[in-house]
Amino acid sequence: MRIIVCLKQVPDTNEVRINQETGTLIRDGVPSIMNPDDKNALEEALKIKDEHGAELIVISMGPPQAKDVLKEALAMGADEGILISDRAFGGSDTWATATIIAAAIEKIGSYDIVFCGRQAIDGDTAQVGPEIAEFLNIPQVTYVKEVKVKDNKLVVTRFTEYGEYVFEVAAPVLLTAIKELNTPRYPSIKGIFKAYGDKGEEKIKIFSFNDLVVDPTQIGLKGSPTNVYKSFVPVKDKHSEIIEGQNSKEKADTLVRKLSELNLI
Ligand SMILES: Cc1cc2nc3c(=O)[nH]c(=O)nc-3n(C[C@H](O)[C@H](O)[C@H](O)COP(=O)(O)OP(=O)(O)OC[C@H]3O[C@@H](n4cnc5c(N)ncnc54)[C@H](O)[C@@H]3O)c2cc1C
Numbered sequence: 001m002r003i004i005v006c007l008k009q010v011p012d013t014n015e016v017r018i019n020q021e022t023g024t025l026i027r028d029g030v031p032s033i034m035n036p037d038d039k040n041a042l043e044e045a046l047k048i049k050d051e052h053g054a055e056l057i058v059i060s061m062g063p064p065q066a067k068d069v070l071k072e073a074l075a076m077g078a079d080e081g082i083l084i085s086d087r088a089f090g091g092s093d094t095w096a097t098a099t100i101i102a103a104a105i106e107k108i109g110s111y112d113i114v115f116c117g118r119q120a121i122d123g124d125t126a127q128v129g130p131e132i133a134e135f136l137n138i139p140q141v142t143y144v145k146e147v148k149v150k151d152n153k154l155v156v157t158r159f160t161e162y163g164e165y166v167f168e169v170a171a172p173v174l175l176t177a178i179k180e181l182n183t184p185r186y187p188s189i190k191g192i193f194k195a196y197g198d199k200g201e202e203k204i205k206i207f208s209f210n211d212l213v214v215d216p217t218q219i220g221l222k223g224s225p226t227n228v229y230k231s232f233v234p235v236k237d238k239h240s241e242i243i244e245g246q247n248s249k250e251k252a253d254t255l256v257r258k259l260s261e262l263n264l265i
Contacts, residue, residue, distance in 0.1 A: 001054040001171075003045040004105055005115045006132070007073060008035040009066040010122045018233050034069040037117025041177035043184040044147055045115050046077045052149050055079055057108060061089060061101055070204050074195035075187030081204040082108070088209040091221030094123070098131030100219055103212040105136060112171035113154070118143055118178045126176070133174035140174040141167050145181050 011030045019026050034042075042058065049056050058073040060066045061084040070081030084104045092100065105114060114136070116129035126142075133140035145164070146157035154173065158165040159180060187195070194200055209216075217223050243258075245251035259265045 001048070001052060001112045002110060003048060003054050003056050003113045003115060004108060004111050005038070005042050005045050005056065005058045005073070005078070006101060006117075006129070007038045007042065007058050007060045007069045008117070008120045008128075009033070009060060009062050009069045010035045010120055013121050018231065032065065032068065034072055035117050035120045035122075037119055037177055037179060038069075039117075039184040040179055040181045041115035041117050041175070042073055042076060042078070043182045044144075044177060045113070046185065047182065048113075048147070048149060049077065054112075057082065057111075059084060059101065059104055059108075061085070061092075061097060061104070067204060071195045071200055072187065074200050074203055075191040076185060077188075077191060079203070082207055083204060084207045084212075086208040088216070088220050091224065092219055093224035093226045094125050094127040094131060095226070096219045096224045098128050098135055099223070100212065100214060101128070102132045102135035103214040104207050105132070107207065107212060110172075112173075114138070114172070114174040116174065116176045118176045129174060129176040136172075136174070138172045138174055139169055140176070141169060142176040143178050144175045145178055147175065147181070 009032045012033045017026045045054070045056050048054055056078045057080045058070055058078045059082040060069050064083070064085060066085065067081070067083050070083060074081055082104060084100060089096075089100055105111065114132065116132065118129070119126040120128070130140055130142060141156045141158055143158050143160055144156055145159040148155040150168070152170070154169050154171070156167050156169055156175060158167065159178060243251045243254050245254055256265065
C-alpha cells in the first residue's frame with residue numbers, strides 16, 4: 001500500500017496578529033507549525049503503516065522553509081518527503097494549490113490513499129482536499145473520524161453535526177482527517193536523529209514547475225479565480241440588559257417580545 005499525506009505549514013495562530021492599516025497577517029517572527037488536522041492525517045497513515053505495512057510519502061507545497069514540516073513527519077515515521085516549491089506557484093488560491101498538488105501526486109504515480117487535513121488553520125477553506133480528489137478523479141470521504149482496513153477496502157466513518165456515516169471505499173481514495181481521528185504521536189529520538197541529519201535531507205525531493213505537468217494558466221496569482229479583497233478581525237460588540245418585571249411570567253413575556261422584535265425567534 002502507498003499512502004500520500006498532504007501537509008501544510010501554517011503560522012501558529014496563537015501568535016498571529018493583523019496589521020490594522022493593511023489588513024494583512026503579520027507573519028514576521030511568527031513560528032510555523034504543521035497544520036493540526038494534517039498531523040491527525042499523518043498519524044492515521046502511520047498507524048496503517050504500523051499495522052498493515054505501507055510506504056508513506058509526505059508532500060507540502062510552500063516556500064523552502066516548508067521543508068520543516070516534512071522533516072517533522074520523517075521524524076514521526078514517514079518514509080519520504082516531497083517539497084513542491086517554485087516562484088511560479090506563489091499567490092495560488094485553493095483552485096491553483098489543488099491543481100499543483102494533484103499534478104505532484106500524478107507524478108508520484110500509483111497510490112492507495114491520499115490523506116489531507118479537513119482544514120488549514122490559516123486559510124480555513126477546507127477546499128483543497130476535495131479539489132485534489134476532483135482533479136485526480138478519485139472518490140473522497142471528508143471529516144473522517146475512523147479508518148479501518150478490511151481486506152482490500154477501507155471502512156471509513158464520517159463525522160458531521162448531523163450524525164455519523166460509515167462508508168466502505170476501495171482504493172484509490174482521498175480522505176480528510178479531523179482531530180477526533182486520533183492523538184498524534186511524538187517523534188522518537190531515533191526518528192529525530194534520522195530526519196534532521198544528512199540522511200533526512202536525502203529523503204526530501206523538490207518538485208518545481210518544470211517537474212510537473214501543469215497548465216501555467218491555472219496556477220499562481222494569474223491562474224487563481226479568487227482574490228483576497230480584505231482581511232480583518234471582526235469587532236466584538238457585546239450588550240447586556242437586565243429584564244425587569246413583577247414576576248417570572250412578566251419577565252419571560254418581555255424577553256420573548258424583545259427576541260421576537262429582533263427576529264431572533
Ligand atoms: C488570491 C489568493 C492569493 C493567495 N496568495 C497566497 C500567497 O501568496 N501565499 C500563501 O501562502 N497563501 C496564499 N493564498 C492562500 C492559499 O490559497 C491557501 O493557503 C491555500 O490554497 C490552501 O487553502 P487553505 O489554507 O484554505 O487550505 P484548506 O483547504 O483548508 O486545506 C485542507 C487541507 O489541504 C491540504 N493542503 C492545503 N494547502 C496545502 C499545501 N500548501 N501543501 C500541502 N497540503 C496542503 C492540507 O492537508 C490541509 O489540511 C492565497 C489565496 C488567494 C485566494
